[in-house]
Amino acid sequence: MNTASLIIAEVPYWGQSLLRVLGGLVAVLLPAGTIVYLFLFKMMSFMQSRLGPMEAGPYGSMQLFAEVGKWLQKEDIYPARADKFIFKLAPLIVLASTFLLVVVVPFGPDAWFTNFEAGIFYALAVSSVSVLGILIAGWSSANKYSLLGGLRAAGQLIAYELPMVLAVIGVVIQAGTMNLQGIVLAQNSGSMFGFDGLGNPYVLTQFVGFVIFMISVQAELTQAPFDMPVAESELVSGYMTEYSGFRFLIFFIGEFATAGVFAMIASVLFLGGWAVPFSWFGWTTMDSVDNWMNFAGPLILFTKMMVIMFLVMWVRFSYPRLREDQLQRFAWKVLIPISLVNIMLTAILKVAF
């Protein structure tokens, strides 16, 4: 037991709970805010040869606070024929699934919220809860555009859940564990063909799985080119049409916080998570990792998350929207067969080596 866990052990239970809640808020809101400012505001503008927000704060860095202030001022409207209780519940379900998702992400050797044995299984299961929120948001709005958007979202998220799970199975076979901490350990203490200077990041050895996982994440997050559920030009923002003010804000935070958490999970699965290759510092097991990784780990994970988010947003700003049938055909006829073949090959190679 090293010092960090000793410090934690001396804090009373309510203090630990408070720390966990604060940590969860930071782990969800900080990536979301950074993603929105750096990528949605700035990178998108640069890719369109404009500067984006420049007035609020230096280089518009306070723009998000201005936007949040604007949303908080707005009237909380709901349609007359809406199912009010469910209508108000929907954004909370979407946000709750994000918070449930972040609890399994490991940030350091001892810096985690929970350390499930079946961590990645739990993450994939909980990420589908947000479909419920989106579906009931579309249904309870009493608006045909919202209903169409909600149904599209349900169809899309179910279709892309499958290649995502199948892509993860390759990683799980290679690591031999479903525990996210174990996957980090397997990547960073592993070696590729005897060379251990880079560890064994699965982005190299599971590249097909990585590509399929990233495409599925793109679709799960309803980012362009898979943004038919929100499709502002044809469905007037789909399931979010009737939401305004604070509830829209929750949807907005939920969208980008989920993007951040998914990027964290992707970097844990494929880029080695919070750790650097263990051979750099002569570590071999999880217990031998130095204590300072509990502080450096979150920063490393954050950097890797930013790399993944850059890819997601780059694709988002480059491609036009697919058609609904193209989307379904792509998932069922292309991604799922490829990922099945990938699983088979991974299993064969795992046994062979």
Place this chain on the structure above:
Amino acid sequence: MPKVPGLFKGLGVTLGTFARTVTQGANTVQYPHEKETPPIRSRGVIALHEGNCTSCMLCARSCPDWCIYIEGHKELAPPRRAGGKPRQVNMLDRFDIDYALCMYCGICVDVCPFDALFWSPEYEYSEPSIADMLHDKVKLGEWMETVPEAPELEVGADKKGKK
């Protein structure tokens, strides 16, 4: 599959624009801080040369959305030659253009037979209150200072006027 090279090419285009914006700056300008001068003959605002106006109402009648308001009365002016009858002239009491309605088609400028209306490239006259978008003849007259000189006629152009 044949579409794959195009997908990467598209990613390259956005990344290229991204890099160009970071290194060489954006194509846009930050409007209130730096301003672009519009082309000299752009349609910013319509100016009124009051002395030329005979309140003939042609502009008001040709305006597609009726945003020009003209009121006038007749007066007797002294005769041109001694012993003649006093002349009847139209005096302009009110000439308003409602820029909240105006759609900048320029028909009034074209239709004016006495060169009383001119285009000016000035564009910064937005107001917090919509009622202030109604410019009266004093304000329209002030825009005359911003009207650019008419360009030289082309060589061989048929010059109207007294022969």
